[in-house]
Amino acid sequence: MSDQSNSITNKFQAPANIHIAIIGLGYVGLPLAVEFAKKYPVKGFDIKQSRVDELNNAFDRTLETSSDELSVVLNLKDESKGLTFTSQITDIASCNVYIVSVPTPTDQHNRPDLSLLIRASKSIAGVLKRGDVVIYESTVYPGVTEDVCVPVLQKESGLQYNRDFFAGYSPERINPGDKVHTLTNILKVTSGSTPEAADFIDNLYRSIVKAGTHKAPAIKVAEACKVIENSQRDINIAFVNELAKIFNIMDIDTHAVLAAAGTKWNFLNFKPGLVGGHCTGVDPYYLAAKAQQMGYHPEIILAGRRLNDGMGTYVALEVIKLMVKNDISVKNSKILVLGFTFKENCPDVRNTRVIDIIKGFDGFDATCEIYDPWADPDEVKREYGISTLKNYGQLSGAYDAIVMAVAHREFYDLDYASLKHKPSSVIYDIKGILNKDVVSGRL
Numbered sequence: 001m002s003d004q005s006n007s008i009t010n011k012f013q014a015p016a017n018i019h020i021a022i023i024g025l026g027y028v029g030l031p032l033a034v035e036f037a038k039k040y041p042v043k044g045f046d047i048k049q050s051r052v053d054e055l056n057n058a059f060d061r062t063l064e065t066s067s068d069e070l071s072v073v074l075n076l077k078d079e080s081k082g083l084t085f086t087s088q089i090t091d092i093a094s095c096n097v098y099i100v101s102v103p104t105p106t107d108q109h110n111r112p113d114l115s116l117l118i119r120a121s122k123s124i125a126g127v128l129k130r131g132d133v134v135i136y137e138s139t140v141y142p143g144v145t146e147d148v149c150v151p152v153l154q155k156e157s158g159l160q161y162n163r164d165f166f167a168g169y170s171p172e173r174i175n176p177g178d179k180v181h182t183l184t185n186i187l188k189v190t191s192g193s194t195p196e197a198a199d200f201i202d203n204l205y206r207s208i209v210k211a212g213t214h215k216a217p218a219i220k221v222a223e224a225c226k227v228i229e230n231s232q233r234d235i236n237i238a239f240v241n242e243l244a245k246i247f248n249i250m251d252i253d254t255h256a257v258l259a260a261a262g263t264k265w266n267f268l269n270f271k272p273g274l275v276g277g278h279c280t281g282v283d284p285y286y287l288a289a290k291a292q293q294m295g296y297h298p299e300i301i302l303a304g305r306r307l308n309d310g311m312g313t314y315v316a317l318e319v320i321k322l323m324v325k326n327d328i329s330v331k332n333s334k335i336l337v338l339g340f341t342f343k344e345n346c347p348d349v350r351n352t353r354v355i356d357i358i359k360g361f362d363g364f365d366a367t368c369e370i371y372d373p374w375a376d377p378d379e380v381k382r383e384y385g386i387s388t389l390k391n392y393g394q395l396s397g398a399y400d401a402i403v404m405a406v407a408h409r410e411f412y413d414l415d416y417a418s419l420k421h422k423p424s425s426v427i428y429d430i431k432g433i434l435n436k437d438v439v440s441g442r443l
Contacts, residue, residue, distance in 0.1 A: 011194075012166055012192075012194050012196035012197045012200065013131065013196075014196075014200045015096040015097070015131060015133075017096075018040050018041075018096065018097055019040065019041050019043075019094060019095045019096050019097065020036050020040050020041070020042045020043070020095060020097045020098075020099060021042070021043045021045055021092040021095035021097070021098045021099070021124075022036070022042060022043070022045065022099050022101060023098060023099065023100045023101065023102060023123070023124065024045075024046060024116075024120065024138075025044050025045070025046040025051055025052075025055060025085070025101075026062065026102075027064055027278075027348065028137055028138075028172040028174045029044065029046075029099075029101035029102075029137075030044070030060060030064060030065055031064055031174065032099060032101060032137070034069055034070065034083065035183055035184060036208060037073040037076070037081060037082055037083035038073060039081055039208060040080075040081055041079065041081055041082055042081075042082070042083045042084075043083075043091060043092045044083060044084070044085045044086070045086055045091070046085070046087060047087060048087065049087045052085045052086060052087045055085045056085050058070040058071045058074060061347065061376070062347060062348070063346070063347055064174075064176065070083075089123050089126060089127060090127070092127060093127040095127075096131065097133045097204070098128075098132065098134045100117065100124070100135070100136045100138055100149075101137045101138060101172060102116040102117055102119075102120045102138055103116055103138070103278060103350075104117055104138045104139050104282075104286070105278070105350075106286075110285045110305075111285070111289055112140075112141065112289050114140070114148060116138075117138055117140070117144070117149060118148065118149070118152055121134075121149045121153055121156075122152055124153065125152060125155075125156030126156065126157070128157040128165055129159075129165075130159065130165065131165070132165045132166075133166050133167070133168065133197060133200065133201065134153060134165065134168075135167070135168040135170055135201060136149060136167070136168070136169050136170075137169075137171065138172070139171065139172070139227065139279065139282070139283050140226075140227075140286060141227060141286040141287055141289060141290035142220040142221075142223045142227070143220055143223070143290065144223065145167060145169045145220075145223060146167070146219055146220070150167055150193075153165065161193070162193050162197075166192065166193050166194060166197040167192070167193045167219070168191055168192040168193060168197060168198065168201040168219065169222045170188060170189060170190045170191065170201065171226030171229075172226075173186045173188070176277070176346045176348045177343060177344065177345045177346030177348070183208075183209070184208060184209050184210045184211065185210060185211050186209070186211055187209070187211045187213065187214055188205045188206075188209045188211070188213045188214070189213070189215075189216055189222050189226075190205050190213050190214070190215050190216065190222065191215065191216040191217075191218060191219045191222035192219070193219060199215075202215045226283070227284070227286050228287065230280045230282075231287055231304075233280050234275060234280050234281070234283075234284050234301075234304050234305065234308060235284075235300060235301065235304040236268060237270050237271075237272070237273065237280070237304075237308060238303070238305075238307040238308050239270070239304075240254075240258065240270045240271060241273070241307055241311055241443075242307055243257070243272070244272035244443045245314065248318070248443075254272060254432075254442075254443060255271075255432045258271065271431075272432075272443040273311070273431060274308075274311055274312060274315075274342075274353040274354065274356075274357075274430065275308040275309075276343075276351045276353035277342040277348065277351055278342075278350045281308070281309075281342075281351050282351060284304065284305050285305065288301050288302055288305070308353075309353070309356075311356070312353045312354065312355070312357045312359070312360060313356055313359075313360045315357050315360070315403065315405075315428065315430060316356075316357045316359075316360025317360065318428065319335070319403060319426060319428045319441075322401075322426045322428065322440050323400065326424040326425075326426060326440070327424070328400050328401070328424065328425070329400075330364045330365075330366055331364060331365045331366070332365060332366070333364075333366045333367070333400040333401065334366070334367050334369070334398065334399050334421070335361055335367065335368050335369070335399060335400060335401045336368075336369050336370075336371065336395070336399040336401070336402045336403070336419060337357060337358060337368055337370045337403045337405050338372075338402065338403065338404050338405055338406065338411050338414075339354060339372050339404070339406020339408055339411065340352060340355075340370050340372040340375045340388050340405070340406065341354075341372060341374050341375050341408075342354075342406075344406050344408050344409070344431075345374065345409055346374060347374045347375060347376060349375050349376075349380055349383060349384075354370075354405045354406065355386075357403060358370065358386065369389060369399075370386065370388040370389065371388070371389045371390075371392070371394070371395055372388050372389070372390065372406065373390055373391070373392070373408060373410050375388050375390070376390075377389070377390055392414075398419075398420075398421040399419055399420060399425060400421050400425050400426070401426040401428065402416065402419060402420070402425070402426070402427045402428070403428050403430065404428065404429040404430055404431055404433065404434060405430050405431075406431070407431040411433075412433060416434075426440045427439045427440050428441050428442065429442035429443075430442065430443050431443075
């Protein structure tokens with residue numbers, strides 16, 4: 001597929017009046033829509049009518065954007081900027097910049113699932129016009145934009161790439177639940193299909209991102225930088241998870257070791273734990289899949305994934321061992337799991353590895369209660385087929401084991417003693433946030 005040096009490209013001409021469409025209004029798309037709407041007219045598109053209805057009422061269930069922020073951009077009385085939401089593709093036909101921010105998950109075999117990305121590309125192709133720009137933010141392996149998405153845009157629209165329309169890639173760096181490292185405060189990587197398109201895309205993002213931008217020399221470079229960012233993090237966490245297993249056998253406190261090692265200026269501060277979510281727990285599989293497609297078997301990347309994917313089961317077995325040591329019958333026991341979302345202080349339950357802990361108890365006829373004040377019980381039930389409790393008052397108490405799985409702020413000051421069935425009941429702290437005198441074990 002063409003790159004910036006392709007001699008057959010026509011010179012890109014920036015649109016006189018920028019009108020942006022954001023495709024996909026989740027954790028990535030909605031903050032983008034809100035920020036761009038402060039300077040440009042923006043249409044936010046999502047296939048879920050329920051999501052559109054909530055946003056039109058200034059309610060964001062992901063909690064990434066406040067009702068006040070939404071209300072401001074929804075009620076701007078200025079045709080040169082402002083935000084509207086829709087689930088009708090024809091409503092975005094007047095736009096000339098399309099930004100795609102749909103999820104890119106993996107299937108049950110950990111293979112990249114590009115179906116939502118392809119579907120979004122087909123939808124855009126139906127309204128694509130000469131001079132339009134399509135920018136992808138969804139995490140992909142290098143080559144997806146130009147080798148998968150652009151051919152769909154060409155075929156469905158009848159337009160020619162880098163002559164009639166142009167493309168770009170700017171990897172999302174949204175960190176769900178993080179109110180410090182927000183969209184405008186994180187340096188943004190950009191790229192475009194021609195030098196002129198790249199300049200336009202870079203300037204577009206620079207107009208809203210206070211931290212500035214980094215213009216990559218090619219779309220594939222920008223795609224590759226995204227997958228290695230999270231692959232690097234995944235491998236580092238896998239390393240400390242393996243250390244935690246080793247030190248557990250040696251009866252050494254892993255957190256004490258990390259605190260001591262952290263006094264060295266160049267020691268990387270990673271902590272053991274579960275690795276889920278829609279980035280770190282998924283992105284390495286995208287890079288691995290592309291490498292295997294090219295005939296290379298990535299050893300370190302996949303080894304890190306295997307180790308991290310096995311941590312939920314490891315935790316469940318550690319808790320069971322502690323229960324046995326304390327003469328607590330695992331069969332018919334009652335276990336409290338604190339937290340179900342993939343990370344603390346965030347309602348996102350996508351690819352949460354807490355489910356692996358719960359499954360680890362299934363074969364022992366133990367009864368699990370899951371308490372998470374952030375997770376939506378209906379969403380958990382729909383996606384995982386299990387029930388969660390949202391309010392502390394719903395807990396039945398008298399637990400034989402308590403597993404601190406997610407470090408929500410609500411869990412810091414719980415009266416753990418009152419939740420125990422008896423003094424020997426096990427408390428296992430995955431996150432290392434509780435006082436050592438309170439817990440029976442931790443990673």
